[in-house]
Amino acid sequence: MSLLFKGRDQGAQRTRISSVQRLLMFFISHIRQALASLGELWRSPGASMMTIAVLGLSITLPSTLYILLKNTEKVSAGWEQASEITLFLHQNTQPGDIRQLTTRLSLWPEVESLKHIDKAEALNEFKQLSGFGDALNYLEENPLPDVILVTPDSKNTSPTAAGKLLEKLQKEREVELGQLDIQWLERLHGLVDIAKELVSVVAMLLFIAVALIIGNTIRLNILNKRDEILVLKLVGATDAFIQRPFMYTGFWYGLLGGLLAWFTTWLLLWWMSDSIGRVTQLYQTQFELTGLQGESLLGMLGLSVFLGLAGSLLSVHKHIRAIEPK
Amino acid sequence: MIRFEGVSKTYPGGQQALRQVSFHIAPGEMAFLTGHSGAGKSTLLKLISIMERPTVGKVLINGHDLNHIHSRQIPYIRRDIGMIFQSHQLLMDRSVFDNVSLPLIIEGYSHREISKRVGAVLDRVGLTDKSRSLPVTLSGGEQQRVGIARAVINKPPLLLADEPTGNLDPKLSMEIIRLFEDFNQAGVAVLIATHDLGLIARMRYRTLTLKKGQMITDGLTEDWYDEPAV
Numbered sequence: 411m412s413l414l415f416k417g418r419d420q421g422a423q424r425t426r427i428s429s430v431q432r433l434l435m436f437f438i439s440h441i442r443q444a445l446a447s448l449g450e451l452w453r454s455p456g457a458s459m460m461t462i463a464v465l466g467l468s469i470t471l472p473s474t475l476y477i478l479l480k481n482t483e484k485v486s487a488g489w490e491q492a493s494e495i496t497l498f499l500h501q502n503t504q505p506g507d508i509r510q511l512t513t514r515l516s517l518w519p520e521v522e523s524l525k526h527i528d529k530a531e532a533l534n535e536f537k538q539l540s541g542f543g544d545a546l547n548y549l550e551e552n553p554l555p556d557v558i559l560v561t562p563d564s565k566n567t568s569p570t571a572a573g574k575l576l577e578k579l580q581k582e583r584e585v586e587l588g589q590l591d592i593q594w595l596e597r598l599h600g601l602v603d604i605a606k607e608l609v610s611v612v613a614m615l616l617f618i619a620v621a622l623i624i625g626n627t628i629r630l631n632i633l634n635k636r637d638e639i640l641v642l643k644l645v646g647a648t649d650a651f652i653q654r655p656f657m658y659t660g661f662w663y664g665l666l667g668g669l670l671a672w673f674t675t676w677l678l679l680w681w682m683s684d685s686i687g688r689v690t691q692l693y694q695t696q697f698e699l700t701g702l703q704g705e706s707l708l709g710m711l712g713l714s715v716f717l718g719l720a721g722s723l724l725s726v727h728k729h730i731r732a733i734e735p736k
Numbered sequence: 737m738i739r740f741e742g743v744s745k746t747y748p749g750g751q752q753a754l755r756q757v758s759f760h761i762a763p764g765e766m767a768f769l770t771g772h773s774g775a776g777k778s779t780l781l782k783l784i785s786i787m788e789r790p791t792v793g794k795v796l797i798n799g800h801d802l803n804h805i806h807s808r809q810i811p812y813i814r815r816d817i818g819m820i821f822q823s824h825q826l827l828m829d830r831s832v833f834d835n836v837s838l839p840l841i842i843e844g845y846s847h848r849e850i851s852k853r854v855g856a857v858l859d860r861v862g863l864t865d866k867s868r869s870l871p872v873t874l875s876g877g878e879q880q881r882v883g884i885a886r887a888v889i890n891k892p893p894l895l896l897a898d899e900p901t902g903n904l905d906p907k908l909s910m911e912i913i914r915l916f917e918d919f920n921q922a923g924v925a926v927l928i929a930t931h932d933l934g935l936i937a938r939m940r941y942r943t944l945t946l947k948k949g950q951m952i953t954d955g956l957t958e959d960w961y962d963e964p965a966v
């Protein structure tokens with residue numbers, strides 16, 4: 411509709427087409443523009459490849475770290491015995507009491523399983539292993555206490571939860587002392603937490619870098635097309651119309667950069683899989699390195715497309731408005 | 737159609753390009769705007785297409801005060817005005833067809849409609865066989881006609897031309913002016929800025945003369961041509 415002249419229709423309103431047709435044309439024109447922007451990238455393959463390589467490598471680093479971290483968490487989650495609790499019982503506890511205690515404890519929701527190590531059994535084992543054998547026969551009575559090994563259920567393996575469970579167990583009458591070797595676990599969890607934070611910070615910085623790189627590339631594109639933009643403005647193009655192809659360029663940069671990152675991440679993990687396998691063998695864990703697939707792959711591609719659009723939006727907003735015919 | 741009411745324009749550097757200019761051009765009228773270099777002709781046209789804003793006074797198109805037009809609305813204003821420039825302002829890496837169809841693409845016309853209209857307008861300016869050519873391969877006169885085709889393709893009620901015959905020889909210039917006359921005959925208001933006095937002298941059109949930013953004469957060519965002052 412014309413602002414100045416009543417009754418003078420502008421554009422497609424004049425040709426009376428149905429709204430379905432208009433919607434269809436809207437999509438067709440968008441697809442056409444998206445392909446045109448892709449073609450534009452293709453016309454200067456050297457420069458485009460370089461930009462895409464920078465973007466891809468920048469996204470590779472955080473995504474590789476993310477995968478390693480995720481796998482570390484998966485592995486450490488497998489070490490439930492890590493927070494096994496050892497309960498030493500009072501010397502004079504009777505076998506009947508012990509049986510009662512184990513049945514009682516096995517009903518606790520926090521407890522996954524229990525194992526009773528009989529003090530006689532323990533002494534035998536000690537005899538065999540220590541080599542003191544006969545010397546121990548001279549003991550009047552067995553100095554070892556009965557021991558119960560408690561494995562908390564999966565919700566209570568974290569150091570704090572396991573610590574709370576230990577406190578509760580120590581309140582039991584038969585228990586003389588409880589022990590939980592959680593220091594190393596706490597350290598591991600601490601390290602994983604630090605690594606997580608580090609990865610987030612590195613990722614954040616690199617993502618900002620990606621958005622800025624795309625923004626700057628688009629800025630150069632805009633400046634290169636200054637004359638064309640001037641002409642478009644002279645014949646009545648809105649800023650939204652002019653910025654659309656640049657937004658599509660940003661979209662393609664994001665998508666192609668993301669795909670490249672996916673490939674290089676896969677390559678890196680494949681390269682490292684041998685050494686990772688050797689480490690995990692030491693821990694005797696059945697361990698399969700999960701790469702980027704399914705949701706996390708879509709997430710990464712979505713993120714890189716988002717960064718591409720965000721970077722170009724910043725640029726487009728600032729620089730297209732600045733170009734005005736004089 | 738176009739009305740200036742006490743319009744002055746002072747550029748940021750302090751250069752006063754227009755002083756207290758008032759005039760009115762009726763719908764469907766054709767007029768020339770002339771004056772020495774630096775007199776303010778281009779500035780006056782830029783105020784109409786909102787490439788510049790007046791420092792003082794009002795510019796109205798069809799009764800609408802352009803001072804009230806927000807910068808976001810400017811593109812829509814420009815779709816109502818066909819503009820032609822001495823430097824053509826064509827996209828040199830696009831074909832004649834693409835250049836001429838630009839205003840229609842911006843307004844979202846269908847492909848069929850675009851081919852139809854571009855065909856018709858190229859026929860009108862005599863460039864049917866150049867549709868697929870690049871502008872660089874055309875002569876100055878042909879390039880100017882591409883610019884005119886682009887300006888009229890969406891049938892604006894108003895045409896502005898800034899030195900449209902700039903580097904053309906008298907014969908070609910006359911052809912271009914004849915084209916404008918054709919469009920004028922079809923009801924389009926036309927305002928042409930030029931310092932080609934010989935060209936103006938050969939026609940009988942209203943002529944507005946600027947001198948150092950002031951409107952010094954406004955009348956028919958003959959009346960004005962008797963005064964050697966300009």
Ligand SMILES: Nc1ncnc2c1ncn2[C@@H]1O[C@H](COP(=O)(O)OP(=O)(O)OP(=O)(O)O)[C@@H](O)[C@H]1O
Binds near residue numbers: 775778
């Ligand atoms: N963007 C600008 N900034 C500052 N001064 C300007 C600008 N544009 C034009 N001027 C000045 O305003 C005055 C009028 O310029 P304008 O371009 O309107 O003249 P003109 O009549 O079109 O001249 P010509 O015939 O040479 O095209 C001149 O003195 C010029 O120097």
Ligand SMILES: [Mg+2]
Binds near residue numbers: 777778779898
């Ligand atoms: Mg000028």
